[in-house]
Amino acid sequence: MLTKGDEYPIHQTAEPIAYSGTDRNFYDRYFFNGYTWDGSSFFGAAFGVYPHLNIMDASFSVVIDGVQHNLHASRVLNMERLDLQVGPISIEIIEPLTSLRIRVDSPEHDFKADVTFHKRAKALEEPRFTYRQGPRSFMDYTRMTQNGTYEGWIEVKGKRVEITRDKFVGTRDRSWGVRPVGMADPQPLAPPRDPQFYWIWSPLNFENAITLYHNNADADGKSWNTAAVLCPTGDGEPTKMKSCRSEIDFMSGSRHAKGAKLFFEKPNGGQIEIKVTPKWNFYMVGLGYGSPDWNHGGYKGELEVGYDCFRTDEITSCAPPHLHIQAFSEVEMVDEGGPVQKGAGVLEQMIIGPHAPSGFKDLLDMAP
Template identity: 65%
Template sequence: MLTKADDFPIHQTPEPIAFAGTDRNFYDRYFFNGYTRDGEVFFAAALGVYPHLNIMDASFCVVHDGVQHNIHASRCLHMERLDTHVGPIAIEVVEPLKSLRVKVSENEHGISADLTFHRRAIALKEPRFTYRNGPRTVMDVTRLTQNGTWEGWVEIGGTRIEVSRDAFVGTRDRSWGVRPIGAADPQGLLPAAAPQFYWLWAPLNFDDRITLYHLNDDAHGDAWNTNAVMCGLADGQDEAQPEEMAKCRSEIEFVSGSRHARAARLFFTRRGGGDIRIDLTPKWQFYMLGLGYGHPEWGHGQNKGELAVGFERFKLSDIKSYAPPHLHIQAFVTAEMTLPDGETRSGAGILEQLVVGPHAPSGFKDILDPAK
């Protein structure tokens, strides 16, 4: 089957673009977040394409006055990947690697938006994520991440929030490859093993630079994928290049009785020498189920038919559990950076956390035992 994408020079296999050329868990995904520097307003969006399931889904979320509003949508892809809209939610690439637009048209749930992302720094390619469980590839993913500013507006229940580039910053990413999507495999893997996944992701915005840190640890606390980058801002045609760190690590203090961070510290060692420390203070938590991550009804790639749209809202203060579906979070954080010469920078960002199973450095021994 030929589709619109076949007129663009983007093929990776001899097949038409409608056929991904890999296993049924192939996906292609957009993610965005945006926030005021004080964290008073936060929004997030995602759109995923699952070629072998013939499904596209999307979500848009707003956190305002302590309430998280989530709108979800899913539709049949009809094998046409360039039509990046699902129900009221649409993504438009305005200028590749520089500017993208997120729109939520008026709908019965009273949440709408028209937002444009503009880069602050160049897009950064993270190291390829390849994660196996015995003979099975669980993840094989490439991702680009980019920090930027936002302009436009969001409307919630008749209240309009103006979004300006001087007040709103954030992060977007694009990831594609293989990861678990849709219905679970009915046949488990032998020998059975308890789930284990330790994930931190911290894109941060400072006035004169951005930083990006991530970590995947195994149960012993050994990193199987980690990286840290610092990058100056992109000014017109002047594109500051990223500085890859020689070493990086993190320290997390967990809230007692949970698996969510009370405080965090990032440590970077520059390749030319000199250490950087970034202290993170979580202020509140955005629940990733709003974007479909671990959602019991709106999980990624679920078959909802030709078109389905759903909505939910909840007070952040009402969420007392750290167990799924509330385990996977992005905590809005303030950040204090100390450079090798003692100079400091203040910033803000998010600390994404998903901690499942044992992790020796944290004292976790079971699937969801809490911090002491």
């Protein structure tokens, strides 16, 4: 089947753009978060395309006065991957790698937004994520991450948030490849394995620089994918760290961080230390991550739109669907013993199953 994508010189195989290899779990996703430097406002968006499931879905979330408002939408893709609109939520690529626009218009849910992302620094290619469980490829994808500023507005339930580039920063990413989407596989790997996944992702904004750190680790604490980058704002070139690690202090009775330290070693041997202090949690379930009702790639019919909300300070559980979070954080960076640079960012966390360095032994045992 020919689609609009076939008009562009972007083919990677001999097939039309409508087809993405043979793995039914192939996906292609946009993600955005934005926040004020002091963390008083926060929003996020996710937009996913699942070519072999023939589904496209999107969510937009904003926290206003302590309430996280979540708008969800899902539709049949009809094999056309360039129509970046799912009901009331759409994305416009104004200039690749530089500027993108998100629009929301759902009068029936009193939820509207018009927000534009502008780059603060170059887009960063993270190392390819390839994770096998025995013979099976559980994950195989690439992510591009970019920090930026935002402008526009969000209006929900009669309350309006004005967004200006001097006050709002954040991160957007693009990832594509294979990871579990839609319904679970009815025949799991033999013999069945207990779930285990350790994930930390922390893009941070400073006045004249950005940093990015992530870590995927196994149950023993051995990293199977980890990296860190320091990049100046503007068009400066990123510096990939020679090595990196993190230390996380967990809140008692939870799997969420009370505090964290990131340690980077530069190629020349210089040291960077970043102190991360989480202030409050944004819950990724609002963007469909781990949602029992709006899971990524789930079939909802020709078109379905939904809304829900909750107070973030009333969530006390660390079990799914509230396990996966982005904690808005105040941060302090010391680069090679220089002065303290203050900034803001997120500490994304999703930790399932055992992780020896953290003291976790079972599926969801909590920190003492």
